[in-house]
Amino acid sequence: MTNKKLVMITGSTSGLGFELAKLFANDGYDVAMSGSSEKIYASAKEIEKLGVEAYPFQADASTYDGVEQFWDFVKKKKRKLDAAVLNVGISIGGAFLENDLEEELKLIDINIKGTVHMAKRVVQDMVPNKDGNILIVSSVSATLPTPYETVYGPSKSFAFMFAEALREELKETGVNVTAMLPGATNTDFHHNAGMDSTYFGDEKNKNDKTVVAQQGYEALMNKLDHVICGDEATKKEAEENRRTPEDVKAARHAEKAKPKQ
Numbered sequence: 001m002t003n004k005k006l007v008m009i010t011g012s013t014s015g016l017g018f019e020l021a022k023l024f025a026n027d028g029y030d031v032a033m034s035g036s037s038e039k040i041y042a043s044a045k046e047i048e049k050l051g052v053e054a055y056p057f058q059a060d061a062s063t064y065d066g067v068e069q070f071w072d073f074v075k076k077k078k079r080k081l082d083a084a085v086l087n088v089g090i091s092i093g094g095a096f097l098e099n100d101l102e103e104e105l106k107l108i109d110i111n112i113k114g115t116v117h118m119a120k121r122v123v124q125d126m127v128p129n130k131d132g133n134i135l136i137v138s139s140v141s142a143t144l145p146t147p148y149e150t151v152y153g154p155s156k157s158f159a160f161m162f163a164e165a166l167r168e169e170l171k172e173t174g175v176n177v178t179a180m181l182p183g184a185t186n187t188d189f190h191h192n193a194g195m196d197s198t199y200f201g202d203e204k205n206k207n208d209k210t211v212v213a214q215q216g217y218e219a220l221m222n223k224l225d226h227v228i229c230g231d232e233a234t235k236k237e238a239e240e241n242r243r244t245p246e247d248v249k250a251a252r253h254a255e256k257a258k259p260k261q
């Protein structure tokens with residue numbers, strides 16, 4: 001038996017999930033990590049260099065079995081789960097008219113269905129312990145319509161309101177829920193979404209992933225309801241989005257996300 005803390009982080013091969021894994025590890029947490037590629041094993045080795053145990057698991061978060069198998073893997077450790085980061089998520093750039101339906105349904109399976117599925121397992125595990133810390137990764141995209149990523153933005157609106165609702169339901173249980181809303185961040189995310197030829201394809205238009213992860217981590221540890229992650233301009237944009245009509249925000253986002261001719 002160990003008295004070290006344990007966190008599980010979905011989608012932690014690279015990007016924000018991996019940065020968050022480093023932050024937890026630096027605070028002494030052992031880390032259960034998932035990803036769809038075999039690179040998850042190398043990423044876990046990197047985390048172990050920080051002096052903790054890392055438990056990698058390769059599974060596809062777009063399938064019911066993939067989500068369930070990662071959860072079973074975590075539970076087989078027979079350890080108390082202290083924190084959970086529901087991070088895995090994808091986007092798809094391009095026109096809704098032309099995009100592949102199967103790809104869009106996969107996005108919904110990962111970003112919405114998988115998040116609900118894993119949240120169910122985590123919440124039902126943590127509440128009897130009267131202790132736990134859950135970070136749900138949403139996006140500044142939750143605060144506006146996102147043309148040319150038309151299915152993605154609403155999936156992140158779901159994550160934001162889901163987190164806030166769950167937080168309220170659980171407020172007397174000892175389990176905290178925090179929503180993390182990053183602005184555009186310099187991971188492989190936009191490349192993976194096929195958005196290299198957009199405003200978001202340019203690294204200089206994005207926030208630093210280490211700063212974004214740090215802000216999310218601190219908000220979780222301070223048990224905030226949500227946090228906008230990124231530089232001052234990102235925070236200002238998210239604040240202004242609350243007062244800006246949806247059609248105005250949609251036109252602005254279309255300029256940024258539409259593939260350049």
Ligand SMILES: NC(=O)c1ccc[n+]([C@@H]2O[C@H](COP(=O)([O-])OP(=O)(O)OC[C@H]3O[C@@H](n4cnc5c(N)ncnc54)[C@H](OP(=O)(O)O)[C@@H]3O)[C@@H](O)[C@H]2O)c1
Binds near residue numbers: 036
């Ligand atoms: N980057 C941004 O600009 C930004 C902004 C706002 C919010 N976010 C949110 O932040 C979260 C993380 O994004 P990111 O920027 O870190 O993206 P990323 O660099 O593309 O990383 C995605 C991570 O998810 C894993 N993954 C992808 N598909 C998977 C699948 N089917 N099954 C299991 N794991 C899978 C990847 O590992 P494998 O390669 O091993 O599959 C990788 O670890 C997402 O929820 C995203 O919506 C990102």
